[in-house]
Amino acid sequence: AQKVTQAQTEISVVEKEDVTLDCVYETRDTTYYLFWYKQPPSGELVFLIRRNSFDEQNEISGRYSWNFQKSTSSFNFTITASQVVDSAVYFCALSETGANSKLTFGKGITLSVRP
């Protein structure tokens, strides 16, 4: 069975601070996909990134960066110079492959960025 753990539940930072959201996963599969989603107060999930298990390269997209380390089964997400608009719930998720694959979500991290 697969599992995603987001140990942090709520994080509060002041605008312009950097913040890292942690994600640890468990799976028996050798091929899998990891995701991060943002859920603003409106409720609609916003896709941020997908990473497959064979690609451990870190990724940077603007103020966002992701650190994937298979050795520690972690897929952490860093927001640099946070902004008030970054306030949302962030979910890490894991998917196996195959026709019966399902997406397993972590419990989510509520990020509050104060002006």
Place this chain on the structure above:
Amino acid sequence: GAVVSQHPSRVICKSGTSVKIECRSLDFQATTMFWYRQFPKQSLMLMATSNEGSKATYEQGVEKDKFLINHASLTLSTLTVTSAHPEDSSFYICSARLAGVFYEQYFGPGTRLTVT
């Protein structure tokens, strides 16, 4: 591309009535659709997997007679909450998957159901 819509976005119904939520893939054919439920300040929990033309597969603990799912076409799946009660009040989110692309789900905007 890969847009999923849900209708309605919000619905209020009285206890004991039934309510139908539609999930549509607007620009692609979705052989598989998923229904999730999200209670306040909680994560998304998968309720069921819906394959076009066949019966839905429900997750453990989800009452299939209460949450009726129909996936009659490659672009439409419906979730009917029968005899709704206040405890069914929740945010319901659907997602759709392209045929053969097993790792990607496209999410709808969600439907907020309030049962009074």
